[in-house]
Amino acid sequence: MTLELQATPQEVMRAVEALQEFGQVRHVPERALFGLTLALEESASNIVNHALRRDARQKFLVTIEETRNAVTLELRDRGPAFDPTQATANHRTVPEEQAAGGWGIQLVRRYIDEIRYTREADENVLRLTKRLNEGSRPQ
Numbered sequence: 001m002t003l004e005l006q007a008t009p010q011e012v013m014r015a016v017e018a019l020q021e022f023g024q025v026r027h028v029p030e031r032a033l034f035g036l037t038l039a040l041e042e043s044a045s046n047i048v049n050h051a052l053r054r055d056a057r058q059k060f061l062v063t064i065e066e067t068r069n070a071v072t073l074e075l076r077d078r079g080p081a082f083d084p085t086q087a088t089a090n091h092r093t094v095p096e097e098q099a100a101g102g103w104g105i106q107l108v109r110r111y112i113d114e115i116r117y118t119r120e121a122d123e124n125v126l127r128l129t130k131r132l133n134e135g136s137r138p139q
Contacts, residue, residue, distance in 0.1 A: 002063045005044070007052035012044040015062045019073070022064050028071060032130050035111030036071055039128050042104040043075055043084070051079025051124065070113075073128045082124060083117045084108075 003018055005011035019040055023033035044062065052058040060077040087105045108115065114129040 001065075002061060004059055004061055006056045007048045007054055007058040007060065008056050009045070009048060009054075012041060012048055015044055016041050018062075019064055022066075023071070026066055028066075029132065032071065032132055036073060036128070036130050039108045039112050039130075040073055040075075042108055043073075043126060043128065046084070046104060047075060047077045047079065047124075051077050051082060070129050070131045072130075075126045075128075076123050078122055079124060081119050083119075084126065085115050085117045 001018065001022060003015055005015055016037055019037055020033065022028075023036065028036070040062070044060070047060050048054055052060065058078070060075065063074040063076075065072045065074070084105050108128065111130070112128045113131045114127075116127040116129075118125045
């Protein structure tokens with residue numbers, strides 16, 4: 001499933017809802033779907049707010065794929081090159097008002113098994129893969 005989305009918060013939520021429906025129809029385990037949803041919302045929000053600056057004329061793509069053992073989300077945007085996998089971890093020793101950014105990638109890392117970034121031509125390509133436990137899936 002591929003969605004072409006405008007750079008707005010409402011479109012991020014449309015992608016989240018599509019992922020939730022995708023996961024429910026395919027019986028993705030609840031815990032895995034939670035992590036995927038959180039990662040999609042955080043990553044897409046970063047694209048909208050930072051890469052595309054909430055310019056509704058700008059668009060980005062979200063592709064949701066399921067294989068036998070995993071669900072992969074691919075996000076593509078034409079914003080400035082930015083590799084979120086290179087973001088450093090924030091530490092709680094920084095005062096709250098100074099630690100506004102950088103927490104989202106930590107959440108994504110916590111819930112996603114594989115994060116890959118590439119720059120293809122003029123696009124950022126972020127692939128997030130969550131492995132599925134075969135034993136927890138209905139036959």
